[in-house]
Amino acid sequence: MNQSNLPFSRQASSQFPFGSKGLLLGAGALMLYGLTRRSKSGLALATAGGVLAFRAAKPQSAPQNTRATFLVNTSPERAYVLWRDFQNLPRFMAHLKSVQVLEGNRSEWIAVGPMDREVRWTAEITGERPNELIAWRSLPGSDVETSGSVEFRRDPLDRGTYVTAEVRYRIPGGSATAALAGIFGKHPEFMVREALRRFKSLVEAGETPTISGQTHGPRGLHGRTEEVLFRETTNHPEPQAASGLPRIA
Amino acid sequence: MKAVCWMGKERIEVHDVPDPKILNPRDAIVRITTTCICGSDLHLYNGFVPTLEQGDILGHEFMGEVVEVGPGVNKDKISVGDRVVVPFTIACGECQSCKDQLWSLCDNTNPNAWLAEKLMGYSPSGLFGYTHMMGGYAGGQAQYARVPMADVGPIRIPDGIPDEKVVFLSDIFPTGYMGAENCNIRPGDTIAVWGCGPVGQFAIRSCFMFGAGRVIAIDRLPERLRMAEQAGAETLNFDDVDVVEALKDMTGNHGPDACMDAVGMEAWGHGVIFAMDRAKQMTRMQMDRPVVLRQAIMACKKGGTVSVPGVYASFIDKVPMGAFMNKGLTMKTGQTHMMRYMQPLLERIQAGEIDPSFVISHKLPLESAPGAYRMFRDKQDHCTKVVLKPWEQQQAA
Structure with a gap:
């Protein structure tokens, strides 16, 4: 990785879709709500809120790395071309709403966080080797500070292409928020793995599998909670079939 | 709709x-x-x-x-x-x-x-x-x-x-058929099939399609055992006999060439171990009751095959791995x-x-x-x- 010495400023937010200000507000609200409950569980909630607020107010935790590799049944050339066209990224990165290619080697990324909050950053390509590697980082002034790379390596045994993605990020509040993010499927570790899995599906099958928008009976509180726990909520309400995008496979 | x-x-x-x-x-x-x-x-x-x-x-x-x-x-x-x-x-x-x-x-x-x-x-x-x-x-x-x-x-x-x-x-027809295919049947083989529900019924008939000589079907419901007999199977009612002993007896201490578990995670049985399985499943300490799987492993001949079309969801206890290993068995399964x-x-x-x-x-x-x-x-x-x-x-x- 050639951007391991990337500077991360203390004020910078992260790949994580709520910043430390929002986190502080939320933690405060949780504390207030817990205290007004005047019960043991209320007290527990307030304590949790307190811990969260303390973590959020603390300086940024150290940047972290996440890395995942998937074997995709295609050539490095084809995998590279599909990934390099950044407008394709939202088709397999579930947290992205859009990527707009700008002048030079820049692009504007828009992700959607909880409560439909938009998170934007401008990325620039920092390294590129055709059919092998693409690396990028966010520029100052972005809502998040992140960098990453994706590498394509032909399997010597001819079973396809190993696609390795590595993303560097920071989570405000450290382990407490990381745990919370984990529950809702917003942890970068999860998102990177799922992005690769969906890339593989899109390349091999021409679509990514989904049940988002399918019919079902009354969910009730029970069913709706499970939908969240199983991370089935989505930023892409429009079905893939209606997108009019060309078939990839 | x-x-x-x-x-x-x-x-x-x-x-x-x-x-x-x-x-x-x-x-x-x-x-x-x-x-x-x-x-x-x-x-x-x-x-x-x-x-x-x-x-x-x-x-x-x-x-x-x-x-x-x-x-x-x-x-x-x-x-x-x-x-x-x-x-x-x-x-x-x-x-x-x-x-x-x-x-x-x-x-x-x-x-x-x-x-x-x-x-x-x-x-x-x-x-x-x-x-x-x-x-x-x-x-x-x-x-x-x-x-x-x-x-x-x-x-x-x-x-x-x-x-x-x-x-x-x-x-259920392909599932029973694959259950039989997974038994590695050679002409004349004896196959024991636990479970005479719909998958078991198709499995019994498929075993004969693959050339099995004998099929021994195991269940407790008379109407299902009758249906198995109509396909040409011999039957055992596990309410009446110790299945492993009965199979040993019926095959001259040889054992069935393959044993099929067409029951899966909610198997019924008798005795202390079964009562423990049920208690553990009720309290979510064990999601599956492997009564049949244990019997199939114990009953199978040396070097034989255990085929599992029955559905299992997660973890099971007290599987006789020693018997499985020392008898040189093969297990084949899958959706x-x-x-x-x-x-x-x-x-x-x-x-x-x-x-x-x-x-x-x-x-x-x-x-x-x-x-x-x-x-x-x-x-x-x-x-x-x-x-x-x-x-x-x-x-x-």
Whole structure:
């Protein structure tokens, strides 16, 4: 990785879709709500809120790395071309709403966080080797500070292409928020793995599998909670079939 | 449309829900003419398989008419107006698993693969109406269903064959057949089959198709044992005999060449270990009751094969691994690789070699599903297989 010495400023937010200000507000609200409950569980909630607020107010935790590799049944050339066209990224990165290619080697990324909050950053390509590697980082002034790379390596045994993605990020509040993010499927570790899995599906099958928008009976509180726990909520309400995008496979 | 919804443990309700829509390019919508309740649906009914959501539409054995196809569907394979049987496993046809004919292990059809990976290391294919760990796809106990990857799975059925003869190509006939194939049968072999439910019945008949000399069928329900006898099997009632001892006796201390567990996670038995299994399952300390699997391993001949078409969901205790290892056994299992078997088995039906409708004990309108689940679970009214008709009205009682 050639951007391991990337500077991360203390004020910078992260790949994580709520910043430390929002986190502080939320933690405060949780504390207030817990205290007004005047019960043991209320007290527990307030304590949790307190811990969260303390973590959020603390300086940024150290940047972290996440890395995942998937074997995709295609050539490095084809995998590279599909990934390099950044407008394709939202088709397999579930947290992205859009990527707009700008002048030079820049692009504007828009992700959607909880409560439909938009998170934007401008990325620039920092390294590129055709059919092998693409690396990028966010520029100052972005809502998040992140960098990453994706590498394509032909399997010597001819079973396809190993696609390795590595993303560097920071989570405000450290382990407490990381745990919370984990529950809702917003942890970068999860998102990177799922992005690769969906890339593989899109390349091999021409679509990514989904049940988002399918019919079902009354969910009730029970069913709706499970939908969240199983991370089935989505930023892409429009079905893939209606997108009019060309078939990839 | 009307759909059978899982609303909680032992709570099945029929609800009016929105019609399914095309979501992905390779989807199709099927208007369902016949659908069934599977024995594996009873594991869901009893609440023993994790990751169902309240409001899920159940059902994975269905057939009907294609009424809409998505823009990415290969029209040579499936088009509007086709009469099709839909397999219960969903496969993309393009990944390495599919290319290796391991269709139920498709890499690209489970949107919740991460959930399955937590429990199994890697995710099998998506399934219809069978928990969110297996994809959470709405099932086919309904008037319509969305069928993803519609140009891979569904098989065209010519007119002139009634639904009842071909609908079991959706699961239980291929599942019984693969259970028999997994027994590695050589002509004249003796095969013991635990469970004479619908899958067991097809397995018994398939064992003979593969050239088995003897099939010994094990169950406790007289009507199911009779059905096994009609196929030419010898029978054992596990309420009356110690199965492992009886098999030893019947095979001259040799043991069956292969043993098949067509029961799975909710097996019944007797004795202290069985009582412990039940207690552990009730308290969620063990999700599956491996009564039959233990017997199959103990009963199997040295160097024999244990075939497991019965469904298991997670972890089991006290499996006699020492016996398994020291006797040099082989185990073969898996969700059925449906696309391997549907066409050849359809041809056997067309040739008159088998009429699968023999397993049907009840034909009911869709609205009767809640009572039908209970009846099938409690084995009332000699229930072996329930077929549901989504477009027929319920008769006034």
